[in-house]
Amino acid sequence: MTQSGLRAIKRFFDDDEEEASPKKSSQASIPIPWSASPIRPVRPTPLKNTINTEDLFSKIKQASDSLLAGEKEVIKAKQKLDQKIAERGNSMKSRGLETASSRPPKRKSEVVELSDSEDEPTPKRRHVQPPQASVPPATAASTAVKVMPWEQDHKNMKLPADNQPLVTNKPKVSKPLDLVNLSTQQKNILSVVMEGKNVFFTGSAGTGKSVLLRRIIKELRSKYSKSQDVIAITASTGIAACNIGGVTLHSFAGVGLGAGTPAELAAKIKKNQKASSRWSRTKVLIIDEISMLEGDFFDKLEKTARIVRRNHADKPFGGIQLVLTGDFFQLPPVTKGSSPKFAFNAESWSSCLHHTFNLTKVFRQKDQAFVDILNEMRRGIISDSAAKVFLARSGPLPVDEIEPTELFPRREDVDRANHERLQRLTGKSHEYVASDGGSAEERTRANVLANFMAPARLVLKKGAQVMMIKNVDEQLVNGTVGKVIDFKTESEWADSQRGYGSSLEGDNEADASKPKDKSKSKAQVQKWPVVEWKIVGSRHTRTDLIRAETFKIEGPNNKVEVSRMQLPLILAWAMSIHKSQGQTLERVKVDLNKVFEKGQAYVAISRATSLEGLQVVGFQKNKVFAHPAVIEWSKTLSS
Numbered sequence: 001m002t003q004s005g006l007r008a009i010k011r012f013f014d015d016d017e018e019e020a021s022p023k024k025s026s027q028a029s030i031p032i033p034w035s036a037s038p039i040r041p042v043r044p045t046p047l048k049n050t051i052n053t054e055d056l057f058s059k060i061k062q063a064s065d066s067l068l069a070g071e072k073e074v075i076k077a078k079q080k081l082d083q084k085i086a087e088r089g090n091s092m093k094s095r096g097l098e099t100a101s102s103r104p105p106k107r108k109s110e111v112v113e114l115s116d117s118e119d120e121p122t123p124k125r126r127h128v129q130p131p132q133a134s135v136p137p138a139t140a141a142s143t144a145v146k147v148m149p150w151e152q153d154h155k156n157m158k159l160p161a162d163n164q165p166l167v168t169n170k171p172k173v174s175k176p177l178d179l180v181n182l183s184t185q186q187k188n189i190l191s192v193v194m195e196g197k198n199v200f201f202t203g204s205a206g207t208g209k210s211v212l213l214r215r216i217i218k219e220l221r222s223k224y225s226k227s228q229d230v231i232a233i234t235a236s237t238g239i240a241a242c243n244i245g246g247v248t249l250h251s252f253a254g255v256g257l258g259a260g261t262p263a264e265l266a267a268k269i270k271k272n273q274k275a276s277s278r279w280s281r282t283k284v285l286i287i288d289e290i291s292m293l294e295g296d297f298f299d300k301l302e303k304t305a306r307i308v309r310r311n312h313a314d315k316p317f318g319g320i321q322l323v324l325t326g327d328f329f330q331l332p333p334v335t336k337g338s339s340p341k342f343a344f345n346a347e348s349w350s351s352c353l354h355h356t357f358n359l360t361k362v363f364r365q366k367d368q369a370f371v372d373i374l375n376e377m378r379r380g381i382i383s384d385s386a387a388k389v390f391l392a393r394s395g396p397l398p399v400d401e402i403e404p405t406e407l408f409p410r411r412e413d414v415d416r417a418n419h420e421r422l423q424r425l426t427g428k429s430h431e432y433v434a435s436d437g438g439s440a441e442e443r444t445r446a447n448v449l450a451n452f453m454a455p456a457r458l459v460l461k462k463g464a465q466v467m468m469i470k471n472v473d474e475q476l477v478n479g480t481v482g483k484v485i486d487f488k489t490e491s492e493w494a495d496s497q498r499g500y501g502s503s504l505e506g507d508n509e510a511d512a513s514k515p516k517d518k519s520k521s522k523a524q525v526q527k528w529p530v531v532e533w534k535i536v537g538s539r540h541t542r543t544d545l546i547r548a549e550t551f552k553i554e555g556p557n558n559k560v561e562v563s564r565m566q567l568p569l570i571l572a573w574a575m576s577i578h579k580s581q582g583q584t585l586e587r588v589k590v591d592l593n594k595v596f597e598k599g600q601a602y603v604a605i606s607r608a609t610s611l612e613g614l615q616v617v618g619f620q621k622n623k624v625f626a627h628p629a630v631i632e633w634s635k636t637l638s639s
């Protein structure tokens, strides 16, 4: 039987426990360096009235042998457990994650978490200590801990060098996302990219553009393993950039908001030594969500690149290989008033590209009838039968542990819906306030941060429905929805992973009133949400402790322009259609009442993996419309 990652890991530890429980033992006999459940004492066989010394000695020997056997079993099991923990630690190290031994020394703590609720007195702000202080070494090695914002001085905030997710308790069995078997179409595109050709690949929602892009990035990284900075990973928007671990195209280019002529932009870049060296070094420029990039900006950048890279001035983009992807039928560039100019309308578009590919196999939905409806809808066509299908989906979805995520066109409706749902939960509130930083000027920073998926302030309670906003592994991906089932400190979590979870201090809210062990409390007071995830495409769940991490946008010089340290979670009862672009959702409720943009209805409905998991409110044929320019351009595409 296949098992979810969680179950496999849980089983893994359970097996050890079974082995570690000797059939007979003595409380005083074995010094165990980790706190285990008490070993049951051996009950001596009652002696008869008449003492037969031989009999007695034989019984004592038997008891002592069984004690020794039990002792050996415990030691063996303990060694096994230590080895497995060490292996986990090593695998985390190899992924660049810290383990207890590699952590920096303790730093000054800072306040980050406030807890308050209407029905409980607001607790005092707590000074949070780094979690490692009281985590026993074996435990700490089994859960990786990164330097947290509150371990740092905000004014001199040093961000981690990498952009690794901090969700580190990955089940071993979960394959990394990039191990999905590519289809023949995807493989063909990959090989053309690896030949060094300039490629644009498109395709309807769910055709695996993001999956392919991640694989391309991986292969390019191994091709240029000695000089990875020759690959520029960018996207048209901050949200899309976060999804692929890249930066916005504007940030990469080092042209600020891009105002000015190409000559002026080139002059600006040249003044900045690091920015110009970045332009000279770059061999491959990746741009994701190209549909949201203004055509004029594309042209401007193309000309700027040729000025800056004057040795290759005769080649498009100064000879940089281009890998572009996106679906022009999804959300268009944000423009005020006027009709958008798409990138495919840029003057230089055709001359920049050697190949255009159109992916046609849809992976997100398995039901071909639904795929066909979506493909028509993408072009703004809704047949009477398709309309009937959507109208028939207006009723609520069957009740399930996880409620369908409601998608709204406007952010205020999203905020209201999430707020209302959170208010209905009666438990204690845990507030996580982001720590923002970066060198960008105040206003720019605020604008960019407003587009971050990770919120400035996140209030959670037990029972809150949340969504992961990072790709962690094959199971836990951007868009996976789950429920907060608890709040635990590092050490409580580590203990619960070893099977001692339920009776620990702080494991439930009632424990908060218990007097705390002073030697532990400071270091263990920071509580993180424990989330039970519903794995997409399976009936399994898995549980993870979710810690904060850094989301950042780097400018020229690898300088962090904007950063936010926050949990990689958002409330998931509701979300905006804009934020949902790129996601796969199993249970969705789409509210089309206030749709105002072309492609919006298509983006929203195409997030659903099946019609059975879709509810559509406010459906009308005229809510579905595609941009005429995109329809016209798409006629030039073949598969």
Ligand SMILES: Nc1ncnc2c1ncn2[C@@H]1O[C@H](COP(=O)(O)OP(=O)(O)OP(=O)(O)O)[C@@H](O)[C@H]1O
Residues within 6 Å of the ligand: 180, 181, 182, 183, 186, 203, 204, 205, 206, 207, 208, 209, 210, 211, 212, 327, 363, 364, 581, 582, 583, 584, 606
């Ligand atoms: N080759 C493949 N084999 C199996 N599943 C795949 C494959 N490629 C993609 N998928 C799955 O299909 C779903 C959609 O993939 P992905 O998000 O990459 O599509 P997309 O084209 O980027 O969609 P969108 O345009 O809506 O963002 C995901 O669940 C992904 O894991």
